[in-house]
Amino acid sequence: MNSYAVFHAPQKILYGRDSFLQTGKEAAATQAKKALIVTDEVMTRLGYVDQCEQLLLAEGISSIVYRGVATEPTDQYVAEALALLQQEACDLVISLGGGSCIDTAKAIVVLDANGGYIGDIRERPDCLAPRIPHIAIPTTAGTGSEATDVTVITNTADDVKMMLKNPVLMPTIAIVDPYLTRSAPPSVIAATGIDALSHAIEAFLSKKAHPLTNTLATSAIQHITSSLKRSYDDPYDLDAKERMCIGSLQAGMAFSNASVALVHGMSRPIGALFHVPHGISNAMLLPAVLEFSLRDCTKELAALLPLFQPETGRELMTVNEKAQATIQQIKELCQHLHIPNLRDWGIPEQAFRASLEKMAHDALASGSPGNNPRVPTKDELIALYVTCYDYTYDERPIGQNR
Numbered sequence: 001m002n003s004y005a006v007f008h009a010p011q012k013i014l015y016g017r018d019s020f021l022q023t024g025k026e027a028a029a030t031q032a033k034k035a036l037i038v039t040d041e042v043m044t045r046l047g048y049v050d051q052c053e054q055l056l057l058a059e060g061i062s063s064i065v066y067r068g069v070a071t072e073p074t075d076q077y078v079a080e081a082l083a084l085l086q087q088e089a090c091d092l093v094i095s096l097g098g099g100s101c102i103d104t105a106k107a108i109v110v111l112d113a114n115g116g117y118i119g120d121i122r123e124r125p126d127c128l129a130p131r132i133p134h135i136a137i138p139t140t141a142g143t144g145s146e147a148t149d150v151t152v153i154t155n156t157a158d159d160v161k162m163m164l165k166n167p168v169l170m171p172t173i174a175i176v177d178p179y180l181t182r183s184a185p186p187s188v189i190a191a192t193g194i195d196a197l198s199h200a201i202e203a204f205l206s207k208k209a210h211p212l213t214n215t216l217a218t219s220a221i222q223h224i225t226s227s228l229k230r231s232y233d234d235p236y237d238l239d240a241k242e243r244m245c246i247g248s249l250q251a252g253m254a255f256s257n258a259s260v261a262l263v264h265g266m267s268r269p270i271g272a273l274f275h276v277p278h279g280i281s282n283a284m285l286l287p288a289v290l291e292f293s294l295r296d297c298t299k300e301l302a303a304l305l306p307l308f309q310p311e312t313g314r315e316l317m318t319v320n321e322k323a324q325a326t327i328q329q330i331k332e333l334c335q336h337l338h339i340p341n342l343r344d345w346g347i348p349e350q351a352f353r354a355s356l357e358k359m360a361h362d363a364l365a366s367g368s369p370g371n372n373p374r375v376p377t378k379d380e381l382i383a384l385y386v387t388c389y390d391y392t393y394d395e396r397p398i399g400q401n402r
């Protein structure tokens with residue numbers, strides 16, 4: 001193990017209201033002549049794609065659009081967008097949308113430089129840096145993908161979500177404008193918001209955490225807990241949306257440099273097999289996974305309580321009670337955001353039970369559970385999946401078997 005830490009981030013981050021309007025100028029500074037915009041139909045309908053093209057045109061940059069990112073990214077989207085990039089000889093990629101659009105764009109700039117299949121770039125030490133820049137513009141506050149060196153792409157042949165991490169995946173520039181997140185519906189705000197909270201908590205609890213990532217993770221938790229309910233309840237609360245954008249960005253940088261853990265490890269197989277959006281499946285797992293992990297991270301969870309409940313006197317509480325109170329705060333947040341359990345989401349019980357072995361195998365194989373404070377055995381993982389299937393946010397004693 002190294003005695004020092006390395007921290008990766010985009011070369012430049014613009015954040016705050018109206019930062020999107022700088023897209024043309026930032027693109028021009030890269031000397032680009034033709035941009036590929038990687039996006040989806042929703043962004044097109046909202047007018048963001050047209051606006052982006054106009055901002056580019058004002059700087060003399062032409063553009064073409066790949067708007068085929070209809071679900072979470074697959075190797076098929078990557079192949080289609082890469083073909084378009086190369087046919088049209090683009091010298092800049094702009095991703096405009098949620099994490100799916102950004103993850104697709106990360107994959108194509110790396111494959112453009114390296115060739116081969118996207119699944120093969122995981123930790124490939126000889127991977128070349130992209131030859132063209134990537135400007136990432138998120139329109140949800142959640143994935144933090146604009147500031148991470150991670151992409152998650154589904155291998156459609158095997159129904160496996162591949163978590164690929166490599167410094168060459170880091171976007172060149174991130175532009176984080178809260179105005180762009182105003183169009184997200186409440187269900188997306190809830191799912192992506194809990195995803196961001198999971199990033200921050202998992203980064204903080206990760207065995208790879210270090211002081212710089214902890215600073216970002218704790219600040220992210222504070223931003224998110226002070227604004228997620230407001231952002232969910234009131235679509236016009238721009239202050240809440242701005243805080244969520246900052247929290248999500250910080251959480252992204254934290255987990256990209258400290259890693260995620262058990263929640264994300266368990267979440268990816270659910271997404272791959274049952275097509276549950278990433279944020280929702282994380283949200284459905286977070287409280288139960290923290291209850292499972294509590295035994296081995298009591299002090300750390302206790303230390304997070306003031307970030308959730310700043311005003312309450314805690315002088316008489318034990319460390320264990322504080323840790324449990326932190327989990328309770330998260331459960332109340334999930335309840336407020338109407339996060340369902342796996343059964344209520346509509347996953348058929350028979351199919352779920354038939355997939356337990358594969359899900360546990362794929363989760364462990366991803367490596368993420370190994371960063372968790374308490375590393376589960378395969379049997380414990382299966383039991384956790386079963387717990388999450390019917391999970392409720394009631395007041396049962398934490399740690400009690402269900």
Ligand SMILES: [Fe+2]
Nearest residue numbers: 143195199278
């Ligand atoms: Fe995530």
